[in-house]
Amino acid sequence: MAGRIEGRTAVVTGGCSGIGLASVRRLAQEGARVVIGDVDTERGPQVAEEVGGLFVRVDVTDKEQVDGLFRAAEETYGSVDIAFNNAGISPPDDDSILDTDLDAWRRVQDVNLTSVYLCCKAALPYMLEQRKGSIINTASFVAVMGAATSQISYSASKGGVLSMSRELGVQFARAGVRVNALCPGPVNTPLLRELFASDPERAARRLVHVPMGRFGEPEEMANAVLFLASDESSFITANTFLVDGGISGAYVTPL
Numbered sequence: 001m002a003g004r005i006e007g008r009t010a011v012v013t014g015g016c017s018g019i020g021l022a023s024v025r026r027l028a029q030e031g032a033r034v035v036i037g038d039v040d041t042e043r044g045p046q047v048a049e050e051v052g053g054l055f056v057r058v059d060v061t062d063k064e065q066v067d068g069l070f071r072a073a074e075e076t077y078g079s080v081d082i083a084f085n086n087a088g089i090s091p092p093d094d095d096s097i098l099d100t101d102l103d104a105w106r107r108v109q110d111v112n113l114t115s116v117y118l119c120c121k122a123a124l125p126y127m128l129e130q131r132k133g134s135i136i137n138t139a140s141f142v143a144v145m146g147a148a149t150s151q152i153s154y155s156a157s158k159g160g161v162l163s164m165s166r167e168l169g170v171q172f173a174r175a176g177v178r179v180n181a182l183c184p185g186p187v188n189t190p191l192l193r194e195l196f197a198s199d200p201e202r203a204a205r206r207l208v209h210v211p212m213g214r215f216g217e218p219e220e221m222a223n224a225v226l227f228l229a230s231d232e233s234s235f236i237t238a239n240t241f242l243v244d245g246g247i248s249g250a251y252v253t254p255l
């Protein structure tokens with residue numbers, strides 16, 4: 001039986017870990033040819049081998065490398081149909097605005113926001129020529145609500161990803177290219193585990209706001225990515241796609 005995205009080429013940044021890795025596996029399961037763009041040269045080749053895809057070492061903050069990633073996808077598989085622009089960081093020195101210095105601010109903006117601009121800019125020409133494509137950019141629930149545990153540059157970067165995705169979705173809707181922002185709630189990945197390992201109180205504080213009473217799993221994000229990538233979401237664009245266990249809808253949470 002053909003998969004839900006059989007024969008399409010999907011580029012996934014940050015595909016060596018967490019949400020990206022689960023998505024690489026899910027997209028491949030449904031028939032996509034997957035190109036993994038990541039800085040992790042140890043895991044990258046293993047992941048590519050596992051799914052029969054291609055690994056390209058790329059730092060998503062570098063324009064030439066990002067252009068090379070999408071070029072490699074087109075040259076290897078003949079199209080760029082799906083771009084899941086997902087690589088991101090959440091370092092501990094990005095904290096309250098009172099304690100976050102300019103270097104930390106800039107590093108997070110580069111990896112989380114400028115990278116998405118670069119990836120969209122690189123992917124769009126291929127998709128516009130095909131008159132078909134689906135771009136999914138990873139934002140976050142913190143793009144739509146204030147977090148008690150502030151990470152000022154991270155939150156601002158995700159707000160930027162959300163706004164950019166919405167604008168691109170509107171601009172290219174009639175050209176056959178859909179652009180959506182995936183907004184995960186807190187997800188059980190190395191990024192979140194590292195952030196909270198040093199501060200269990202902080203983790204507990206975040207968990208208390210999730211109506212479902214647990215963190216999401218990467219596979220639950222991957223299912224949303226698959227849906228947004230496939231034609232099943234053909235009337236969905238410029239969307240704030242929240243997959244958050246109810247966190248953004250809650251005023252109080254049940255005990």
Ligand code: NAD
Nearest residue numbers: 014016017018019038039059060087088140186187189191
């Ligand atoms: P993760 O740390 O598990 O994986 C991130 C991946 O990105 C890694 O493979 C890493 O090597 C790669 N990466 C980092 N910097 C890179 C760079 N400069 N160039 C190329 N690759 C780079 O993280 P995750 O939790 O799976 O997060 C994925 C995305 O989801 C991020 O954008 C993150 O902000 C977002 N997000 C995560 C959560 C959460 O709770 N985990 C919630 C909301 C949004």
